[in-house]
Amino acid sequence: MDYEKISFGSGNGVPFAVIEGVRHFDADRIFDCGQCFRFSSFVTSDGHREWCGAAGGKYIAVRQEDRKVTVFGTDEQDFYGFYHAFLGLGDDYGAINRDILSRSDNPRLLEALTAEDGIRILKQERWEALCSFIISQNNNIPRIKSLVSALCERCGIPAECAGMEAHGAKEKEYAFPSPGAVAELGVEELSALKTGFRAEYIHGAAVALAEGRTDFESVASAGSYAEAAAELMALRGVGPKVAACALLFGFGRLDAFPVDVWVKRIIARYFGENFDPCGLGPYAGVAQQYLFRYERGFDGN
DNA sequence: AAACAGGCCTAAA
DNA sequence: TTTAGGCCTGTT
Secondary structure, X not given: OOOXXXXXXXXXXXXXXXXXXXXXXXXXXXXXXXXXXXXXXXXXXXXXXXXXXEEOOEEXXXXXXXXXXXXXXXXXXXXXXXXXXXXXXXXXXXXXXXXXXXXXXXXXXXXXXXXXXXXXXXXXXXXXXXXXXXXXXXXXXXXXXXXXXXXXXXXXXXXXOOOOHHHOOOOOOEOOOOHHHHHHHHHHHHHHHHHHHHHHHHHHHHHHHHHOOOOHHHHHOOOOHHHXXXXXXXXXXXXXXXXXXXXXXXXXXXOOOOOOHHHHHHHHHHHOOOOOHHHHHHHHHHHHHHHHHHHHOOOOO
16 A cells, blocks of 8 residues: 555644555645646645645545645544545555556656656546536636536535635535536526536436436446446537546546547657557556646646 | 637538 | 537637
8 A cells, every 4th residue: 555554633623634654645746637626726824735625525635745644624434434535545556557567668658657656546426527527528627627616606515614714715615516406407507607518418417317317336337448438428428538537537447548639649649559548457547647747737726 | 819728419421 | 430510618
């Protein structure tokens, strides 16, 4: 495992978890690589930079000091119930990196992995991941963030954030809304949130989930990547890229390999025409994130 | 001002 | 089966 010890405490009425001796964990790279849209960096009054946002029904703040990571806003029960997996701490990135490198001698991949080591694939909630990436199409990241945040404020239930003002929480913070809540909004209201042509995609997916016509359990237990992706792509507005992102970031399918314009460029330039992501093995999606972030570059917002 | 932003759908070869 | 346009909206 990639850490030595986890302990818990509380201060100023805020519970926290402390992960010590972490390796392959870089909060900046994790939260600033385009995989999630609800976290932003915040500098506390005592000068600590943290990544803060709502996930798992609560507002949390992640602070990293070298090999020590503190997660504010979670107690032991929440932590093992959600945030441990959310932060990818159940995955062994030392082993993942070795596996990736054992399958490819591509110099660009080695370079990217070396430069971007510390990225971990967040295990986000399934619907949040799917819905967010439906929204992402033909949008840039700042706008995706603002649309997702508008949606949460419009119909998400309040996220627990007591005592978290010192970590950048506003008076009210909101969890990502359930499919039912989004379905109830209707296409009109979704449109009013400036989601544009995606409004009917979002609504259709929300209804399919709420009615159980699309079943995430079934997607999660699909025998192959292709089957899982096909179930998601039955939804209007969900193509190969959005499905891959949902599976990678929401279902823990680390073999999912989203191909967007950047990755297309990377493949063309460094890998060649007959590139097959399957060749990168069961952690191809992790490799994709290394390559993607290395190529694109992020500046921390 | 025109082009583009982490795609997808539809129509047409 | 593959390939062009068009698409809401906002920013540069």
